[in-house]
Amino acid sequence: MPFEEVKKVWMNGRLVDFADAKIHIFTHALHYGSGLFEGIRCYNTKNQGPAIFRLHDHTRRLYDSCKIYRMDIPIPPEQFEKACVDTVAANEFQDCYLRPVVYRGFYSLGVDPSKCPIDIVIGAWKWGKYLGPEALEHGVDVRVSSWNRMAPNTFPPLAKATGNYMNSILIRQEAAADGYAEGIALDVNGYVSEGSGENVFLVRDGRIFTPPLGASILAGITRSSIIKIARDFGLEVVEGLVPREMLYIADEVFFTGTAAEVTPIRSIDRVQIGNGKRGPITERIQKEFFAYIGGEIPDRYGWFTPVYAERAATARKPALVAR
Ligand SMILES: Cc1ncc(COP(=O)(O)O)c(C=O)c1O
Numbered sequence: 001m002p003f004e005e006v007k008k009v010w011m012n013g014r015l016v017d018f019a020d021a022k023i024h025i026f027t028h029a030l031h032y033g034s035g036l037f038e039g040i041r042c043y044n045t046k047n048q049g050p051a052i053f054r055l056h057d058h059t060r061r062l063y064d065s066c067k068i069y070r071m072d073i074p075i076p077p078e079q080f081e082k083a084c085v086d087t088v089a090a091n092e093f094q095d096c097y098l099r100p101v102v103y104r105g106f107y108s109l110g111v112d113p114s115k116c117p118i119d120i121v122i123g124a125w126k127w128g129k130y131l132g133p134e135a136l137e138h139g140v141d142v143r144v145s146s147w148n149r150m151a152p153n154t155f156p157p158l159a160k161a162t163g164n165y166m167n168s169i170l171i172r173q174e175a176a177a178d179g180y181a182e183g184i185a186l187d188v189n190g191y192v193s194e195g196s197g198e199n200v201f202l203v204r205d206g207r208i209f210t211p212p213l214g215a216s217i218l219a220g221i222t223r224s225s226i227i228k229i230a231r232d233f234g235l236e237v238v239e240g241l242v243p244r245e246m247l248y249i250a251d252e253v254f255f256t257g258t259a260a261e262v263t264p265i266r267s268i269d270r271v272q273i274g275n276g277k278r279g280p281i282t283e284r285i286q287k288e289f290f291a292y293i294g295g296e297i298p299d300r301y302g303w304f305t306p307v308y309a310e311r312a313a314t315a316r317k318p319a320l321v322a323r
Contacts, residue, residue, distance in 0.1 A: 003125070008090040010083050010122035013075075015090045021121070028104035028116045033163025035103030036065035039258045040084065042124075042307065044094035045295025051304035052088065052098070053258075053293060054221050055081055061219065065159040066102055071118050073102055080120070081305065087122045088307050097127035097259070101162070130197075130259035131181055136286070139266030139278055140255075142195070144244060145171040145183035149193040149216035157216045168196035182255070184247065184268065187216040192242040198255035198263070199223040202246060203281045208237045209250075215241060222256040228301065229288050235281070252279030254286075261293075262286040 009021035029035040038061065042052045059077045066073050073080065084098055105119035131140050147170045150157055155164050167185075175183035175196075184200055187193040192211050194200055199220040202209045208230055211217055227237050247253060251274045253265040262285060264278040273279075278286070291297045295304075 006091050006123070006125050008087065010087045010090075010120075012119055012121070013083075015086065021123070023119075024106040026109060027106045027119075028109065028113050029101075029162065031109060032104075032111060032113070033161065033166070034069070034113050034116075035101050035162035036062060036069060036071065037099060037101040037160055037162055038062045040098040040100070041127075041258050041293075042088050042093060042096050042098060043293045043295065043304075045293070045299075045304065045306075047295040048299065048304055048306040048309070050088065050094045050307040051295070051299075052084060052307065054225070054303050055084060055305040057221050057224070059084075061160060061221065062100060062102065065161065066118075068156050068159040069161070070114075071102065071104075073120065074118055075120070083120075083122055085305065085307050087124045091124050093124060093126070095126070096124045099123045099125075103162070127259065129261070130257070131255075131263050135181065135263050136261070137264075137278060139264035139273075139276075140181035141179075141267045141270075142182045142184055142265055143175055143178060143180045143269050144247070145174060145185040147171050147174065147183070147185055148188050149185045151188040152214070152216065158213065158219055160218055172196040186244060187211075190244060191215050192244060192247060193217055194220075195255055195257070195260075198257035198260045200242075201226065201254050201256060202242060202250040203252035203279060204246070204250050206235070206281070208235055208281070209242055209246070210237065210239055211242050212239045220256060220258075222258055222261065225292075225303070226256050226262065226285060226289065229292070230285055233284070233288070248273075250274070252282045254282045262289050 005018050008015045038058045040058045045051045100122040102120050104113040104116040107116040171183040182195050185193045193215050194217045247268050248271045253273050255263045264282045266276050
């Protein structure tokens with residue numbers, strides 16, 4: 001689907017028109033992947049209106065990602081969060097996907113980026129169900145990728161870096177070329193890692209398993225939401241190494257992610273998972289998650305930042321200046 005024009009994009013402290021949201025071709029990040037980013041959803045909740053899901057946690061992960069790459073974001077987290085809220089409001093979105101990127105800008109093209117400016121952009125657009133609306137109920141068919149996730153101490157997976165997504169592209173393209181909705185990559189030791197843009201969970205005998213941070217995964221915000229919801233249901237969640245073959249003999253497998261939300265997996269490498277349909281634990285967790293993000297149940301964990309209430313509260317603060 002081609003990108004549909006939006007009204008405004010936030011660039012270095014200013015909301016600019018879509019047509020003016022341009023960067024130079026000699027931008028460092030274009031050549032070397034020197035950007036760190038987030039993917040955040042704003043939901044039109046029943047109880048709080050348009051509200052950004054887990055904004056503080058996404059903000060923290062973005063600042064952590066930049067710290068790993070020795071990049072000091074030139075605005076404090078509160079200003080960054082206000083900029084996210086302003087971007088949603090400037091586009092008059094009720095629900096949308098937000099894409100902040102902090103990157104090394106235009107100055108010089110040596111590999112050492114230290115003299116290049118640290119630029120920040122925040123875009124927002126309408127993004128439907130990532131793996132298709134059908135997938136949420138019926139599940140998707142996936143393969144184990146022939147590509148591994150990054151080895152430890154190469155590309156740090158805890159940093160959500162633009163360059164890391166070259167690996168994701170290999171996984172996703174290979175899956176698509178072979179007729180699968182998505183790929184699950186193993187880490188370099190052969191343990192289950194994650195999808196190209198999703199974390200993975202398995203259920204066996206009523207217990208839930210998910211790979212640990214040391215298995216070259218991104219520390220997914222949805223992953224942490226699902227762990228919290230499952231544990232509060234009284235379900236056991238084990239964060240531990242998952243051998244590949246455990247995928248095939250699991251009763252249920254599902255993906256989590258800001259884009260994919262909670263998507264059941266019905267087959268892996270053409271091996272049917274459970275009864276080939278969304279399993280009961282997946283369904284229970286998924287329903288609770290959807291009720292939460294839809295604002296049909298109270299925001300008991302304080303995960304939402306309501307867009308318009310937030311704007312009213314910060315309306316008298318000075319305008320943002322990034323640098
Ligand atoms: C590689 C990868 N793993 C996992 C996830 C899920 O993370 P989150 O739930 O924070 O979106 C994403 C999505 O950003 C991702 O790109």
